[in-house]
Amino acid sequence: MAEGGSIVEGISKTSKGGSKAEGDDIVEQTAGDGSTARDVVHRFRSQTKKIILNVYHFFRGQWGTDSSSEVVEKTSRATDVSVSTVKRIRQKAARHGSSILPSPVQQSKRVRLRDNIDSFDNDCIRKEILSFYERGELPTLSVLLEKVKEEPVNYQGGKTTLWKIVRGLGFRHKKVTSGRAILM
DSSP states (O other): OOTTOOHHHHHHHHHHSSSSOTTOEEEEEEOTTSOEEEEEEOOOOHHHHHHHHHHHHHHHHHTTTSOHHHHHHHHHHHHTOOHHHHHHHHHHHHHHOTTOOOOOOOOOOOOOGGGGOOHHHHHHHHHHHHHHHHTTOOOOHHHHHHHHTSTTTOOOSOHHHHHHHHHHTTOOEEEOTTSOEEEO
16 A cells, blocks of 8 residues: 555555445535535445444554544544544444444436337327327326326326326327317
């Protein structure tokens, strides 16, 4: 490890192969003068938390006469993480036991229903809207939603997403003389 580098920095770089650890998020903050500052928000994995905790215990055992805040400060400088991070890891270790330091939970990306609609489903929705006009009915989004939930489309989404799909097909709501809004 290079002179002046920290233990945690060396681990995150060697474990991932880059300068940004896998659990890090980049947060941009805009100042009043229009400039932006980029901060890295660390979400340490359990192995990294364990190492920080081991460094804390090492310093506490080596300098047992020092106060807890001095040991936390020394650990913070040695591992190049903030004092509040060391305190938070200590608190979690005391609460859950030092052997159990969970990794952060990865959030799964939400699947957009609009992306799952293929051209066949789009054509079926278009034909259903046009069939309203053939039958002499005025198509509304509520009635259209009931129809497309049946075969062959089996639409699983809600009214708002259906409205976005219908707009993508080129239909718009238009007010008629009675004040109702229909799809045109």
